[in-house]
Amino acid sequence: MPPPAKPRVAKKEAPLDPWVLTTLNADDEGPALLWNGLVGFRIGRDASGKGQPFFSIDEYNSTGEEKIRSMTSPLPNGFLVDGKPVPVTGDYRQSLDMRTSELSTHWQSGAIGVDCVTVLHPSKKTIAQRWTLTGLTPEHLLDFDLGSNGKFGKLTMFESDILVGPSKMKGKVIATLTQTPNPTVEYVLSLGISPNIVGMAEARGLHAQAQPGMDRAPSLEQFSMVEDETKSVWKERWKTDIEIDGPVEDQQAVRSFLFYLRSAIHPGAGMSVSPFGLSNQKYNGHVFWDADVWIFPALMLIDPAEAKAIPDYRIATLPTAIRNQMDTLPPPTQNIGNYAKFPWESSVSGLEVAPENWRDELHIIGDVAWCMNQAAALGIEPQAEALSIMNASAGAFDRKTIHFEKGHELEIHGITSIDEEHHGDNDLYTNLLAQWVANYGSWHTAPKYHLPQDATSFLTYDDDKIKVYKQAAAVLSIYPLQYPPAEKEAKIMMDRFPPKVIPDGPAMTESIHALIWARIGELEKAYAAWQKGWKQCTKQPLMLFTENRQRKETYFTTGAGGSLQTVLFGFFGFRLDSLPEQGAAWSKQLRGNNWLSIKPNLPLQWKSVKVKNFTVLGHRYTLTATHRPTGPDAAQVIQGD
Numbered sequence: 001m002p003p004p005a006k007p008r009v010a011k012k013e014a015p016l017d018p019w020v021l022t023t024l025n026a027d028d029e030g031p032a033l034l035w036n037g038l039v040g041f042r043i044g045r046d047a048s049g050k051g052q053p054f055f056s057i058d059e060y061n062s063t064g065e066e067k068i069r070s071m072t073s074p075l076p077n078g079f080l081v082d083g084k085p086v087p088v089t090g091d092y093r094q095s096l097d098m099r100t101s102e103l104s105t106h107w108q109s110g111a112i113g114v115d116c117v118t119v120l121h122p123s124k125k126t127i128a129q130r131w132t133l134t135g136l137t138p139e140h141l142l143d144f145d146l147g148s149n150g151k152f153g154k155l156t157m158f159e160s161d162i163l164v165g166p167s168k169m170k171g172k173v174i175a176t177l178t179q180t181p182n183p184t185v186e187y188v189l190s191l192g193i194s195p196n197i198v199g200m201a202e203a204r205g206l207h208a209q210a211q212p213g214m215d216r217a218p219s220l221e222q223f224s225m226v227e228d229e230t231k232s233v234w235k236e237r238w239k240t241d242i243e244i245d246g247p248v249e250d251q252q253a254v255r256s257f258l259f260y261l262r263s264a265i266h267p268g269a270g271m272s273v274s275p276f277g278l279s280n281q282k283y284n285g286h287v288f289w290d291a292d293v294w295i296f297p298a299l300m301l302i303d304p305a306e307a308k309a310i311p312d313y314r315i316a317t318l319p320t321a322i323r324n325q326m327d328t329l330p331p332p333t334q335n336i337g338n339y340a341k342f343p344w345e346s347s348v349s350g351l352e353v354a355p356e357n358w359r360d361e362l363h364i365i366g367d368v369a370w371c372m373n374q375a376a377a378l379g380i381e382p383q384a385e386a387l388s389i390m391n392a393s394a395g396a397f398d399r400k401t402i403h404f405e406k407g408h409e410l411e412i413h414g415i416t417s418i419d420e421e422h423h424g425d426n427d428l429y430t431n432l433l434a435q436w437v438a439n440y441g442s443w444h445t446a447p448k449y450h451l452p453q454d455a456t457s458f459l460t461y462d463d464d465k466i467k468v469y470k471q472a473a474a475v476l477s478i479y480p481l482q483y484p485p486a487e488k489e490a491k492i493m494m495d496r497f498p499p500k501v502i503p504d505g506p507a508m509t510e511s512i513h514a515l516i517w518a519r520i521g522e523l524e525k526a527y528a529a530w531q532k533g534w535k536q537c538t539k540q541p542l543m544l545f546t547e548n549r550q551r552k553e554t555y556f557t558t559g560a561g562g563s564l565q566t567v568l569f570g571f572f573g574f575r576l577d578s579l580p581e582q583g584a585a586w587s588k589q590l591r592g593n594n595w596l597s598i599k600p601n602l603p604l605q606w607k608s609v610k611v612k613n614f615t616v617l618g619h620r621y622t623l624t625a626t627h628r629p630t631g632p633d634a635a636q637v638i639q640g641d
Helices: 196-203 223-237 248-264 289-299 309-316 318-328 363-377 383-400 428-438 484-488 490-496 508-519 523-535 557-571
Strands: 020-023 032-035 039-043 053-056 078-081 092-097 102-109 112-120 126-134 142-145 157-164 169-178 184-191 241-245 574-577 586-589 595-598 608-616 619-626 634-639
Touching: 032 112, 032 248, 039 112, 078 112, 078 126, 112 223, 126 223, 184 223, 241 248, 248 289, 248 523, 248 557, 289 309, 289 363, 289 557, 309 318, 309 363, 309 383, 318 383, 363 383, 363 428, 383 428, 484 490, 490 508, 508 523, 508 557, 523 557, 557 574, 586 634
Parallel strands: none
Antiparallel strands: 020 092, 032 039, 039 053, 078 142, 092 102, 102 112, 112 126, 126 184, 157 169, 169 184, 241 608, 574 595, 586 595, 608 619, 619 634
16 A cells, blocks of 8 residues: 655744745745856755756857856855754745845744845856854854855864866855854855856957956955845845735735846847746746847836846847848848847857747748837836837838739748747738838738737737637737737737636736726726736745646746736836827827827725835836726826936
């Protein structure tokens, strides 16, 4: 007979806090995550790096598939008492304070208590820990396990240069042990720039050379220095915040999306962000349309400096996107102009690194142009750069388009749909983007591309049987594309397509459905879909986001970006378009004949909201919106701090 199943132990639930994420279960799967767009550290329930991976933005293979490298964590393994680790038992708590980004871990093992505070500097490759033990007696033998760097032994000060990863990235460890009043170790690890950066630059054809001293670690040497600088940066960041007078779980969730996304990107890293950032090797650290369509809009008003890294990367890799287009043309084609096929999967070089069967998901060409247009409208990027990419994208689409005789619509055949389970002709979203870039970012001319539809509404692609979809597809014509004829059919399409999406599709599907429901006034449906989208994907400790409810890998930046877009562009009613929105509470003209409007659609569960210090064209504004007893929401926009 099989052994009896172990009884399930009920998980402890920490009280909800709008600023602090907490787990009370030492056996929870899924280590904590601290990242800053330069490095990503996984930290175990015991606050150590033992058995955990570590990632750096300049540690990719610079040839072949250009995969991100998973390295052994250089963090310590913690205290040893009588030669053994202190068991993680008894009273346990691990908390992430989003105000300061400090991760605090505590447990009590008998008479011995362990406390550790971990801080990752927001803009440097520097991480610091402060470990404290209580309850020791003179008979206990105490040591500190520095992992690959050995143990303290009888030392009270440890300082060493180290080499990390296959490229031998230089680093420095400083650790200090004090005995009064309780044994405390302060540990600081600082890393320099990886020598691999040279190979990465050469992969882009830049032929860069490491400058003298560029590989040296930064000079922060004390825990308090790292802690003080980190608190200062996050205090400034949280001047831009979203405040919700409503359920605490909603406020906590929204702040978690803001916190993890703001931490995922570094403006000076020279890279965009992958769907899982620097958290694991899922998708090899490659860049997809996720960055341009799902993450950039979520940050462009909240943190434009971080958001800018995404279009910056596309501008930097435009020459290799042109090479991608050249490689797809049959010889002896010579003159192709500046036609750029942005890759479905991009990495260090900007060349296409996707498997062959994914390289015809062509909507990525228009996604990049769409992102650049928004960046230029808000003054995040120069309009000249956006126009250059628009021209290059239009040329790439043109080379994939089937041109018929006069009187026929243009078509695009043999591509992978936005619904990735389908390969065929005339995907609605792809053809609309091709039409939009051909018209230089405008819907104001008659359609030229074939748009699949039947007597009821638009369809996802030619011969669409309307049976099952992997993710939101046809409705993306409503948002983010805001194609006017699709918006007029929004209610019909929303009744028709969302029920056919598989339940285990990507997390952002529900967020798009919620956003559209909010815009057309179906507030209960919108709120239910929004909550469903993030609740089923944030069951990991500390609200780490998964790609869908079945998977366990975290952190899925795309899902957080989609959920945040529901809040900003659905519930709060932000809208970027070529004309001010009719009936908007506030509108402001942007660059390139674009407008930003606000017309809130608040869930009934929220009494009021405030978006503090969002940025438009370099100026800060604050939105306050409340429910009136009848009629539209009362909204006011004033100058920010």
